[in-house]
Amino acid sequence: EAGVTQFPSHSVIEKGQTVTLRCDPISGHDNLYWYRRVMGKEIKFLLHFVKESKQDESGMPNNRFLAERTGGTYSTLKVQPAELEDSGVYFCASSPGTGASLWETQYFGPGTRLLVL
Amino acid sequence: AQSVTQLDSHVSVSEGTPVLLRCNYSSSYSPSLFWYVQHPNKGLQLLLKYTSAATLVKGINGFEAEFKKSETSFHLTKPSAHMSDAAEYFCVVSEIPGGYNKLIFGAGTRLAVHP
Numbered sequence: 693e694a695g696v697t698q699f700p701s702h703s704v705i706e707k708g709q710t711v712t713l714r715c716d717p718i719s720g721h722d723n724l725y726w727y728r729r730v731m732g733k734e735i736k737f738l739l740h741f742v743k744e745s746k747q748d749e750s751g752m753p754n755n756r757f758l759a760e761r762t763g764g765t766y767s768t769l770k771v772q773p774a775e776l777e778d779s780g781v782y783f784c785a786s787s788p789g790t791g792a793s794l795w796e797t798q799y800f801g802p803g804t805r806l807l808v809l
Numbered sequence: 810a811q812s813v814t815q816l817d818s819h820v821s822v823s824e825g826t827p828v829l830l831r832c833n834y835s836s837s838y839s840p841s842l843f844w845y846v847q848h849p850n851k852g853l854q855l856l857l858k859y860t861s862a863a864t865l866v867k868g869i870n871g872f873e874a875e876f877k878k879s880e881t882s883f884h885l886t887k888p889s890a891h892m893s894d895a896a897e898y899f900c901v902v903s904e905i906p907g908g909y910n911k912l913i914f915g916a917g918t919r920l921a922v923h924p
Contacts, residue, residue: 696852725911735899735914748911783853787910796903796910800845800853 694718696801698784704807710772713804717766717786724767725787725798726759730780741767774808781805811836811904815915823923828872828887830918832900835881841903842883843912844874848896856898859883870894895922 697716705711717724726738738757739749743764752759756775761767771778785798816831834840844856857868864876870893874885883900900915 723910727912727914734916737911737913740911751911785853797843797855797858798910798912799855802850802852 696784696786696799698782698801698804700804701802702805702807704809705774706809707776708773710770711774711806713769713771713782713784713806715767715769715784715801717784718788718799721786721788721799722764723787723789723796723798724761725785726767726769727783727785728780729783729803730777733780735783738769771806774806776808779806779808811840811902811913813900813902813913813915815898815900815918817918818916819919819921821921821923822890824892825889828885828890828894828920830885830898830900830920832883832885832915833881834883834900834902836902836904842874842876843901843903844868844872844883844885845899845901846896847899853899856885890920890922892922892924895920 699714703711722743724741727735728738729735737751739759740747741761744761758770781803783800783803785800787796787798789796812835814833842859845853846856847853856872857866859866859876867873872887874883876883897917897919899917902913
């Protein structure tokens with residue numbers, strides 16, 4: 693069974709440019725999560741999809757970030773325009789079930805390393 | 810709100826010696842706790858999770874963790890370190906604001922294993 697995949701693995705862009713990150717969850721997983729780790733900080737929750745619906749986007753830093761999950765399969769996270777402080781590692785995770793259980797395991801992808809110059 | 814504190818940012822051990830990575834949590838109710846590991850250039854991998862069924866939880870690669878409610882701790886241990894254990898380890902608590910799950914991560918502990 694394929695795990696969570698993320699594209700690209702690395703991205704280097706200049707301030708003001710746009711970048712789109714993609715996540716493909718494990719097949720059949722309705723729940724998809726985005727997390728981010730900026731340099732020297734903890735991994736932080738960004739948002740949670742159940743199928744194509746955003747259930748919780750309380751962690752999105754500002755309106756320069758737009759996440760979509762059309763059709764309830766893969767998800768994209770667009771940063772437009774990118775700022776220096778957006779640099780970090782963006783992780784995607786998915787889980788089966790309802791997403792409403794404390795004990796549900798989230799399966800993580802390898803992350804996308806974003807560097808904004 | 811839930812929170813997690815990993816007490817050591819770096820731990821260094823010799824191969825074959827015990828490993829102890831410390832984690833304290835804050836929770837207003839019975840928490841769900843996890844340990845994840847990240848090897849260089851790899852994704853986060855689940856080591857083990859506490860689900861209230863047993864206080865001593867065994868995970869992969871010989872790791873285990875003990876949930877101690879009185880101490881609000883969930884320390885990760887391994888009897889004998891292997892070179893391949895060198896990685897970054899995250900203690901994680903799960904919370905459900907508004908009915909849906911999200912994970913709260915500790916700052917991470919980098920484990921170095923020396924020959």
